[in-house]
Each structure stands twice: as C-alpha cells, then as structure tokens.
Amino acid sequence: MLRSADLDALRQRGYCLPELAIESGLLQALATDARCLHDGSAMQAARIGRADQLQARPDIRSDLTFWIDADPAAPARGALLTVLEQLRHQLNRELLLGLADVETHYAAYPPGAFYRRHLDRFRSDDKRTLSFTLYLNQTWTAADGGALRLWLPEGPLDVLPTLGCASLFLSDEIEHEVLPAQRNRYSIAAWFRRR
Numbered sequence: 001m002l003r004s005a006d007l008d009a010l011r012q013r014g015y016c017l018p019e020l021a022i023e024s025g026l027l028q029a030l031a032t033d034a035r036c037l038h039d040g041s042a043m044q045a046a047r048i049g050r051a052d053q054l055q056a057r058p059d060i061r062s063d064l065t066f067w068i069d070a071d072p073a074a075p076a077r078g079a080l081l082t083v084l085e086q087l088r089h090q091l092n093r094e095l096l097l098g099l100a101d102v103e104t105h106y107a108a109y110p111p112g113a114f115y116r117r118h119l120d121r122f123r124s125d126d127k128r129t130l131s132f133t134l135y136l137n138q139t140w141t142a143a144d145g146g147a148l149r150l151w152l153p154e155g156p157l158d159v160l161p162t163l164g165c166a167s168l169f170l171s172d173e174i175e176h177e178v179l180p181a182q183r184n185r186y187s188i189a190a191w192f193r194r195r
C-alpha cells in the first residue's frame with residue numbers, strides 16, 4: 001500500500017504524503033458516511049487529552065468527531081479498518097515499529113472550525129506513534145481554508161484536504177494544525193499505537 005518512496009520519507013523526514021490506492025468507491029462511501037453522521041447530529045464536539053482527562057477546549061479545537069468501530073450497518077467503516085490494519089502490518093514489517101493497534105475517528109470541521117498547532121502524543125501516554133489523516137472532500141481549493149499545516153524544520157507545509165489525499169507522520173515529532181475551514185471539511189484521523 002505504501003510505496004518505497006513514502007517509507008523512505010517517513011524514515012528520513014518523519015512524514016510522508018502517501019498516494020494510497022484506496023478504491024474510489026470506498027472513498028465515496030466514507031465521505032457519504034461522514035457527511036450523514038454530521039448532518040444527523042451523531043458527531044460530538046471534539047475533546048482533547050487522554051481518555052481519563054478529556055476536556056472540551058473550543059479555543060484549541062472546534063471540530064466534531066465520531067469514533068469508528070466495525071458496524072455491519074456501515075460497511076465502509078469495516079473496510080476502512082481493514083485498510084488501516086493492512087497499513088499497520090506493512091509499517092511493522094518495513095519500519096519495525098511494533099504498532100499494536102489503531103484508533104480512528106471521522107472529523108467534521110464546520111465553517112470557522114480549526115485545530116491549533118499541537119503534537120498528537122500525550123505528555124502522560126506515549127502509545128501514539130504514527131498519526132494518519134485521510135481526506136473526504138470531493139473538491140477543495142486553497143480559498144476554502146482548512147489546510148493541514150505540518151510544521152517541518154524547513155518551514156510550514158500545507159496539505160489540502162482533497163478526497164483521497166493522506167498524510168502519515170510521527171506523532172511525537174511533527175507539530176501540525178488545521179487552519180480555519182470556510183466550508184464543511186470532512187476527514188479521517190487515525191493513530192497507530194505501541195503497546
């Protein structure tokens with residue numbers, strides 16, 4: 001799934017923007033699922049911190065999330081979990097990372113929503129090792145805002161959240177943020193964790 005150039009970038013620079021060959025039918029189904037969950041008010045205001053200390057901090061992040069589990073009524077979610085498992089196995093094989101599991105959610109950033117610059121690894125819990133994002137927006141331009149900005153040593157790198165585009169980066173090294181979106185922005189975020 002990951003090309004050797006992606007694996008090299010991950011090894012050398014701590015991030016890559018992989019071209020994953022995810023079927024367009026699955027991308028469409030995930031996009032529809034995310035939009036329907038948002039439209040149906042099934043998403044919740046995102047919170048920050050680890051499980052036992054979660055707090056709403058709309059000054060830091062103002063997106064909505066829905067944690068993904070396998071659900072026979074939503075086959076796209078199971079298919080996504082399968083893709084993430086394949087990635088986990090490949091990463092373990094190629095980079096010897098010892099990734100034990102993956103957690104993932106949909107996110108919706110309504111107009112004006114953002115996520116300030118942060119690291120994905122918690123101070124009190126170092127299990128999160130690799131962060132992954134996958135975008136679900138059919139059309140997107142720079143004027144729509146909502147870029148993922150990776151803060152790299154050489155300067156900021158903006159990634160537009162266009163359908164099928166993805167990022168993969170070291171959770172404890174790469175600071176990043178989501179710039180304010182001008183229209184609904186749908187995405188998947190996942191974290192590969194060590195035991």
Ligand SMILES: O=C(O)CCC(=O)C(=O)O
Nearest residue numbers: 115120133148178187189
């Ligand atoms: O959606 C994105 O581009 C990144 C989201 C993010 O940084 C997070 O959920 O931790």
Ligand SMILES: [Fe+2]
Nearest residue numbers: 118119120176
């Ligand atoms: Fe993040």
